[in-house]
Amino acid sequence: METTVRTTHHAEAAAAFLRDEENVDWHNETLWFVRSKRDKAATLLPEWEDLREQASRIKNHALSRLDDYLVELEKNAQQNGITVHWASDAEEHNRIVLDIMRQHNATQVVKSKSMLTEECHLNPYLIKHGIDVVDTDLGERIVQLRNEPPSHIVLPAIHLKKKHIGDLFHQHLGTDAGATDPQYLTEAARIHLRQKFLLADVAITGVNFAVAETGGFVVCTNEGNADLGAHLAKVHIASMGIEKVIPKGEHLGVFLRLLARSATGQTTTTYSSHFRRPAPGQTMHLILVDNGRTRQLASPDFRNSLKCIRCGACMNTCPVYRRSGGHSYHTAIAGPIGSILAPNIDMKQYADLPFASTLCGSCTNVCPVKIDIHQQLYKWRQVLGEAGAVEPAKKVGMTGMDVLFSRPSLYRFAGRAGRRLMKLFPSLANNGKLNPWAIHRDMPKPPAQSFRDWYAEQEKK
Amino acid sequence: MSRERILSAIRQGKPDLQPLPDVIGFPSNIADADLADTFLTMVKTNGGIGVRANSLDDVRAQIASEYDLTLPTLSHVDGLDLNNFTPTENLRLLDDLNLVVLEGSVAVAENAAIWFNEATLGIRALPFITLNVVAVVSARNLVGTMHEVYKRIDLNTGFGTFIAGPSKTADIEQSLVIGAHGSKTMTVFLMP
Amino acid sequence: MKVGLFIPCYIDQFYPQVGIATLRLLQRLNVDVTFPMEQTCCGQPMANSGFQKLAAGCDRNFIRNFADCDAVVGPSGSCVLHLKEHLHDEQHPTEAAHLRNNVYELCEFLTDVLKVEQLPPVRFPYRVGLHTSCHGQRGLGLSSASELMKPKFSKPEQLLNMVDGLELISLAHPDECCGFGGTFCVFEEALSAKMGKDRVADHLRHGAEVITGGDMSCLMQLEGTLRRQRSNVRVMHIAEILTADA
Numbered sequence: 001m002e003t004t005v006r007t008t009h010h011a012e013a014a015a016a017f018l019r020d021e022e023n024v025d026w027h028n029e030t031l032w033f034v035r036s037k038r039d040k041a042a043t044l045l046p047e048w049e050d051l052r053e054q055a056s057r058i059k060n061h062a063l064s065r066l067d068d069y070l071v072e073l074e075k076n077a078q079q080n081g082i083t084v085h086w087a088s089d090a091e092e093h094n095r096i097v098l099d100i101m102r103q104h105n106a107t108q109v110v111k112s113k114s115m116l117t118e119e120c121h122l123n124p125y126l127i128k129h130g131i132d133v134v135d136t137d138l139g140e141r142i143v144q145l146r147n148e149p150p151s152h153i154v155l156p157a158i159h160l161k162k163k164h165i166g167d168l169f170h171q172h173l174g175t176d177a178g179a180t181d182p183q184y185l186t187e188a189a190r191i192h193l194r195q196k197f198l199l200a201d202v203a204i205t206g207v208n209f210a211v212a213e214t215g216g217f218v219v220c221t222n223e224g225n226a227d228l229g230a231h232l233a234k235v236h237i238a239s240m241g242i243e244k245v246i247p248k249g250e251h252l253g254v255f256l257r258l259l260a261r262s263a264t265g266q267t268t269t270t271y272s273s274h275f276r277r278p279a280p281g282q283t284m285h286l287i288l289v290d291n292g293r294t295r296q297l298a299s300p301d302f303r304n305s306l307k308c309i310r311c312g313a314c315m316n317t318c319p320v321y322r323r324s325g326g327h328s329y330h331t332a333i334a335g336p337i338g339s340i341l342a343p344n345i346d347m348k349q350y351a352d353l354p355f356a357s358t359l360c361g362s363c364t365n366v367c368p369v370k371i372d373i374h375q376q377l378y379k380w381r382q383v384l385g386e387a388g389a390v391e392p393a394k395k396v397g398m399t400g401m402d403v404l405f406s407r408p409s410l411y412r413f414a415g416r417a418g419r420r421l422m423k424l425f426p427s428l429a430n431n432g433k434l435n436p437w438a439i440h441r442d443m444p445k446p447p448a449q450s451f452r453d454w455y456a457e458q459e460k461k
Numbered sequence: 462m463s464r465e466r467i468l469s470a471i472r473q474g475k476p477d478l479q480p481l482p483d484v485i486g487f488p489s490n491i492a493d494a495d496l497a498d499t500f501l502t503m504v505k506t507n508g509g510i511g512v513r514a515n516s517l518d519d520v521r522a523q524i525a526s527e528y529d530l531t532l533p534t535l536s537h538v539d540g541l542d543l544n545n546f547t548p549t550e551n552l553r554l555l556d557d558l559n560l561v562v563l564e565g566s567v568a569v570a571e572n573a574a575i576w577f578n579e580a581t582l583g584i585r586a587l588p589f590i591t592l593n594v595v596a597v598v599s600a601r602n603l604v605g606t607m608h609e610v611y612k613r614i615d616l617n618t619g620f621g622t623f624i625a626g627p628s629k630t631a632d633i634e635q636s637l638v639i640g641a642h643g644s645k646t647m648t649v650f651l652m653p
Numbered sequence: 654m655k656v657g658l659f660i661p662c663y664i665d666q667f668y669p670q671v672g673i674a675t676l677r678l679l680q681r682l683n684v685d686v687t688f689p690m691e692q693t694c695c696g697q698p699m700a701n702s703g704f705q706k707l708a709a710g711c712d713r714n715f716i717r718n719f720a721d722c723d724a725v726v727g728p729s730g731s732c733v734l735h736l737k738e739h740l741h742d743e744q745h746p747t748e749a750a751h752l753r754n755n756v757y758e759l760c761e762f763l764t765d766v767l768k769v770e771q772l773p774p775v776r777f778p779y780r781v782g783l784h785t786s787c788h789g790q791r792g793l794g795l796s797s798a799s800e801l802m803k804p805k806f807s808k809p810e811q812l813l814n815m816v817d818g819l820e821l822i823s824l825a826h827p828d829e830c831c832g833f834g835g836t837f838c839v840f841e842e843a844l845s846a847k848m849g850k851d852r853v854a855d856h857l858r859h860g861a862e863v864i865t866g867g868d869m870s871c872l873m874q875l876e877g878t879l880r881r882q883r884s885n886v887r888v889m890h891i892a893e894i895l896t897a898d899a
Contacts, residue, residue: 005563009843011840011841014843014844017842018843018847021847030853032826034635041801044462046490046802048486049803050487051487052486054486057479057481058482058485060476060479061479062477063476064475064477064478065475066475067472070471074845080619086463087463113602123479136642137632138630138632138633139632140629142632155631155635156632158635162634162636164635182636183638185631186632186633190642193642194556194642198556200551201711214616222628222629222630222641223629223641223643224642224643224644225642225643227585227589227622227643228586228589228643231584231585231589232636238657242467242517244600247481247610250611252485252604252611253611254485254606254608255484256607257606266507266572267507267571267572267624267757268505268572268625268627269625270624270627270628271589272574272622272623273622273624274620274621276616276617276618276619277646282551288467290466290467294467294470295470297470297471297474297475298470298474303474303476314568317800319829319830319832319848320841323848323851324476324844334570338562338608355702355840355841357780357837358787358834358837359701359788359832360787360830361787361791361792361798362798362800363802363830364614364791364803365791367802372504378700378701381701382700382704382705383702383704385703385704386703386706388849390703391549394702394703398702399699400700401694401698401707402704402711403474404694405662405693405694405696405714406693407693407710410691415662415665415666418666419666434691436839436842437839440842440849440880440881441849441874441877441880442876442877444667444873444877445876446666446667447668449669450472450669451664451665451668451669451671451672451673452660453669454673455672455690456475460732
């Protein structure tokens with residue numbers, strides 16, 4: 001029996017977001033501005049396109065020897081005194097984190113940005129087990145105080161205006177009522193979070209790149225929050241998806257040149273820290289997480305998505321993301337890349353996402369590691385169609401189209417009848433209740449005859 | 462258990478071997494003669510202050526005129542003793558630091574990222590926890606790009622970091638604010 | 654060279670004048686062109702909705718109609734891209750491959766195959782905004798994309814520049830998607846409409862009197878939006894402009 005789930009989730013959420021058009025325009029323009037900064041940064045490197053190609057090939061290579069590199073990473077990391085853990089799924093990852101915390105009698109955690117821990121829903125898990133977990137990236141702290149997930153992987157609070165944040169900080173941090181100056185609000189967050197950094201037992205960070213050759217890993221931030229957390233706490237836990245490993249240190253040069261330029265148009269992040277050994281008196285843990293990645297790797301159509309370095313460029317350029325907001329994607333990683341990663345984790349829950357695109361292809365062009373994002377969206381649609389995971393109405397419609405277009409005479413008849421109907425009842429065609437197209441747009445005026453009919457007449461003459 | 466499961470799933474599902482590119486990286490587009498100017502321009506772009514200095518005495522004089530050296534200060538630059546603060550095992554006390562002066566071992570002109578290794582840092586938290594950072598870099602240790610810098614640095618130490626300016630965020634309406642969690646200022650002295 | 658004229662289903666039904674202009678343009682350029690009467694649809698609507706397999710009947714019908722043509726030319730980048738990437742028929746693999754390799758969007762056929770450098774005299778004294786269709790641009794490579802750091806070019810612009818009196822306006826977002834997206838325009842109605850509105854606004858802000866492009870589906874989206882706004886800015890397919898009476 002075919003199981004079908006609702007596939008209009010993104011459309012509904014997008015429609016809700018679109019109700020505040022002024023805000024949508026702001027969101028759209030702000031992200032486009034980030035895309036423009038990316039363009040400017042890329043223009044300044046004549047080798048930009050070759051750099052993308054090189055990054056793509058390094059990642060392709062790393063994935064083709066992923067087992068070897070993970071084993072090498074593990075061996076070298078262990079030699080350096082890092083404890084390495086392997087987690088098959090989110091649940092196991094979260095359990096490992098909790099176990100480490102309990103070993104150290106830790107109750108206070110500061111966390112820097114890690115999309116993997118978002119994907120694993122680590123925060124609610126830790127909170128349920130009595131751990132006080134504080135996100136320290138400013139944007140992440142803002143959404144955490146609002147009990148929301150981030151809406152963008154690089155700009156977590158981009159869906160909010162400073163007024164919202166001013167109100168939020170007034171309520172939680174005691175800033176002046178009505179104060180909205182970003183400088184002032186950031187200072188308040190700095191003071192608030194500095195205390196958290198000083199008191200934390202454990203710091204959790206993500207990993208931008210892990211290097212097999214050295215057994216170390218690199219974490220990039222602009223705020224310095226990953227470093228403050230990791231260097232002050234007794235225990236540093238770094239979580240990474242298994243696809244983050246690259247072979248050698250020299251490969252970092254390629255990726256670090258691409259990452260910040262693609263993400264925000266900066267030539268580099270402010271801090272690019274290379275961790276290789278715990279400092280004296282501290283312990284360091286590295287958790288290698290699968291959570292569906294080996295499944296994605298085994299699929300020739302979709303493994304390419306594992307090259308992602310989480311720069312967010314595909315979101316900033318996406319005309320759909322810019323106007324629907326990150327939350328409309330209802331997954332940890334929004335936007336085009338999220339729409340090809342999420343169905344691998346749960347095909348039914350995320351069946352709508354590959355359809356939340358016009359397949360315009362801009363995402364593929366900005367991707368610094370050359371993931372064929374829009375092609376994968378198309379391929380996911382076929383997989384979902386085959387699996388019966390799209391709306392039945394859509395399938396009935398498509399079957400009808402096949403019947404119509406496979407039979408030229410039927411097509412001619414239907415066309416003629418349709419044009420006549422539209423002419424007889426123009427209000428019907430332009431009725432938004434019957435035809436969603438017509439809610440905001442007019443239907444074309446039906447012409448007297450089709451091209452084919454005209455052509456046949458000409459031939460007779 | 463999971464380790465074996467993951468590795469075996471990778472072995473079953475991974476693609477055929479894809480070759481690495483023969484050459485990694487690209488030649489720098491910055492002429493040697495322009496390295497210093499490009500570097501100083503990028504320091505400014507990153508929100509830092511870039512200053513040329515002729516000698517350590519020059520650096521000392523400029524620091525003295527810019528910073529209140531009666532506030533907790535720590536310098537790890539040889540020949541630039543400004544210390545009036547003694548770190549203890551309790552790293553939390555570093556929170557009092559007003560100024561940390563460090564030597565960058567190599568710096569990159571294309572993005573003004575300065576490399577600090579474990580030896581020059583001494584305590585890893587220093588450049589992140591202090592209110593202000595001063596970096597001293599020799600123009601002889603400038604390279605053009607990130608490709609070149611990885612040939613110059615040793616990744617086999619415990620920790621090392623590239624720092625490119627003071628800490629910053631734009632998480633509130635994309636308005637750039639300097640001084641998020643890390644240092645609020647970064648002054649870079651470029652020595653001959 | 655025998656050229657088959659491919660007129661996508663919705664152009665056949667709603668925009669016959671575009672088919673007529675395409676045919677006239679090719680004839681003026683002395684192309685031996687015929688219109689196979691039993692053609693219907695390229696199959697893209699099904700495929701983009703996740704039912705590529707259901708397009709098999711379409712594919713077979715397309716091959717039946719065009720197999721004996723040396724080249725196929727159509728005034729729609731999106732449909733042509735779909736054929737180039739996905740036209741398949743297990744029973745006729747050679748014919749399918751031949752057609753995949755020899756199907757052209759109108760503009761690329763003019764610039765790349767015919768190598769047109771001058772058009773038969775044509776005058777169009779208006780300020781024109783060119784809407785770049787995503788499938789034509791990024792899919793077929795009809796023009797450079799703003800994301801790629803590569804030399805700039807545009808085949809449709811190259812042709813429009815041959816028209817006497819025509820003034821091309823520049824846009825703030827020269828290659829932003831119009832939001833049509835096939836069934837996207839219905840299943841993501843609110844988003845699609847907003848994208849269309851924004852696209853039109855860019856053209857209006859820059860003084861377009863006419864909006865043109867190589868993809869009638871995008872133009873239908875822009876026209877539907879303009880009409881609802883009661884704007885008198887016209888929408889014309891590029892074939893109509895390239896055959897505008899002097």
